[in-house]
Amino acid sequence: MSEAISKIDYREVIEYALNPLIVHTDLKILYVNAAAEAFFKGNRNDIVGASPLDIFQESSKSSIDKRIQSAYETPAEVIEETIFKLDGEIVDVELYCHPILIGNKKAIQTYITDISERKEAEKKQQLLTKQINELSATLVPLLKGIAVLPLVGEIDESCASQLFQLVPEKAKQQSVDCLIIDFSGTYQLHQVVTDYLFKLSHVLTLLGIKSIFTGIQPSHALEAANLEINQFHVPTMTTVKDALEHLGVH
Structure with missing residues (x-):
């Protein structure tokens, strides 16, 4: 040898x-x-x-x-x-x-x-994390106990996962009783992402926080139907204004 x-x-x-x-x-x-x-x-x-x-x-x-x-x-x-x-x-x-x-x-x-591709992916992930942290840290208060989470752009699986982990904690910290999750600013959601967001509503319910979805696009609705999301019984409204009226706020 x-x-x-x-x-x-x-x-x-x-x-x-x-x-x-x-x-x-x-x-x-x-x-x-x-x-x-x-x-x-x-x-x-x-x-x-x-x-x-x-x-x-x-x-x-x-x-x-x-x-x-x-x-x-x-x-x-x-x-x-x-x-x-x-x-x-x-x-x-x-x-x-x-x-x-x-x-x-x-x-x-x-x-x-x-390692250029890996470093670029790390930078994108860091930017995404920063954006999500900023978003979840600033649930927009509308009235006492009512806040809105405005979703913007393309929400991917990583983004949805971080929202799923961070939003419930922030909602409790801000003493939110009802969180309006507004989809009107999003232009694309994937099936796994839609699943995450509807489960987020379920987690909020377990914490005693009511959630309402607004601005859902037809494509979002189709994804929800495919996942049989109706089991979570999430109220849906066309606009944030409609949600506030539903809550008795005029």
């Missing part, structure tokens, strides 16, 4: 690796594999010989230099960084590097993982 392993061509192994790999020493790139060449959008002849620090922002170069120096002795921990491609595109990546020997000389092999 050891004899077979000794015959493995290391360079051929990393050349066809799916992840971008860079080999460098003394702040000089010695080799990049095919995946790295494609990732950086350039010819490897434009990359080999350059400094690995060139791909980093100025604010990161000092810490990356220190990281590289320590990696000659022991593998470095995985970190997240923002780097540049050859065409100037900025991309978020994970970096992992460890020492290797090229003949008798120490070098470093660095693995690059593109």
